[in-house]
Amino acid sequence: MTDHRTDPAAVAHRATRAALAGTVDRLCVLLERTHGLRHRSALPQWSAGQVGAHLAAVFWAYCSAVSDEEPVDWAEVLPGGEPAFGPRMAAVNARAVALVGERTGERRAGFIAERAELFLRATAPLAPEAPVATPWYGPEPALTVAASTGLLLSECLVHGLDIARATGLPWRIEPEHARLVLGQAMPVMMPLALDRERARGVDVVFELAVRGGPRLFLAVRDGAMTVTTGPAPRTPDCRISADPVAFLLVAFRRSPQWKAVARGLLRAGGRKPWLAPRLTRLVPSP
Structure with a gap:
C-alpha cells in the first residue's frame, strides 16, 4: 500500500497545492495594485486587464471540471469541428474570456480568489x-488532478x-515553484501541445534534466510524444x-x-546536442 505521507508523487502534489494557494494570494494583490494600469499592453494581443480576464476564465474552467458549484455550458465555449490544438485553444480562450467578463466586470481578483479556494477545496x-x-482540450479526460493543479500554478x-x-x-518566480510546474504539468501538457505536423516522421528522445529535479525523458516518434520520469525508452539523443x-x-x-x-x-549535451533547439519548435508555447 502506498504511504501518501512519503510517496514522492503525493509529496510533490501537496507542495504544488501549497504553492498555488500562495501564488494566487500574490496574484490577487498584484491585480488589485494594477487595476488602474489594466489598459497597458502585456502581450502582443492582450492588455494587462485582458490577461487578468484570461486567468479568471482559466480558474472558471478548472472549477467546472472538479465541482458542481461552477457549471459551464461548454456548448457556448467550444469551437465546432476538430481544429488543431493552437486554433482550438485560441477560440476557447476568446469565448471564455468574453463570458467571464460578462460575469465579473472588473472584479477579477475576487473572482480568482474565490475560484482558487473552490478548486483546492x-x-x-x-x-x-x-x-x-x-473538454477544452478534447472529448476525453486529458489531465489528472496533479497536472491540473500544476497547470493552474503555471498560469x-x-x-x-x-x-x-x-x-x-x-514579480518573482521561485525556482521550486518552476520545478513543481515542470514535474507536475509539463509531462501532460507537452504531448497535448505537440505540433503533430512538424513531428511527423521524427524519431528522437530528449532528456530534460532540470537542475534540482525533475528529470524527464521526452520521446517523439512519428507525430506523437510521450513524457516519462524514467527509465528512458532508449539512450537519449540529446540531453538538456x-x-x-x-x-x-x-x-x-x-x-x-x-x-x-x-x-x-x-x-x-549527449550524442546530438544540436537537436536541443528543435524541442521548442516541436512543442509550441502552451
Whole structure:
C-alpha cells in the first residue's frame, strides 16, 4: 500500500497545492495594485486587464471540471469541428474570456480568489492521479488532478509576470515553484501541445534534466510524444540541462532561448546536442 505521507508523487502534489494557494494570494494583490494600469499592453494581443480576464476564465474552467458549484455550458465555449490544438485553444480562450467578463466586470481578483479556494477545496479529497474532464482540450479526460493543479500554478506564475512587466511592478518566480510546474504539468501538457505536423516522421528522445529535479525523458516518434520520469525508452539523443525558471520562461516564450544559453542556464549535451533547439519548435508555447 502506498504511504501518501512519503510517496514522492503525493509529496510533490501537496507542495504544488501549497504553492498555488500562495501564488494566487500574490496574484490577487498584484491585480488589485494594477487595476488602474489594466489598459497597458502585456502581450502582443492582450492588455494587462485582458490577461487578468484570461486567468479568471482559466480558474472558471478548472472549477467546472472538479465541482458542481461552477457549471459551464461548454456548448457556448467550444469551437465546432476538430481544429488543431493552437486554433482550438485560441477560440476557447476568446469565448471564455468574453463570458467571464460578462460575469465579473472588473472584479477579477475576487473572482480568482474565490475560484482558487473552490478548486483546492474540491480537489482536497482526490488522489493526485484522479482524472479530470477537460473538454477544452478534447472529448476525453486529458489531465489528472496533479497536472491540473500544476497547470493552474503555471498560469498564475507566467501571467503574473506578464502583468508585472506591463505595469512595472515586481514579480518573482521561485525556482521550486518552476520545478513543481515542470514535474507536475509539463509531462501532460507537452504531448497535448505537440505540433503533430512538424513531428511527423521524427524519431528522437530528449532528456530534460532540470537542475534540482525533475528529470524527464521526452520521446517523439512519428507525430506523437510521450513524457516519462524514467527509465528512458532508449539512450537519449540529446540531453538538456536546465535552470527551472529559465526553462519555464523559454517554454512559454517569455524569454529568448539564446539568452538562457548565453548565461549558462540551458546547456545541451549527449550524442546530438544540436537537436536541443528543435524541442521548442516541436512543442509550441502552451
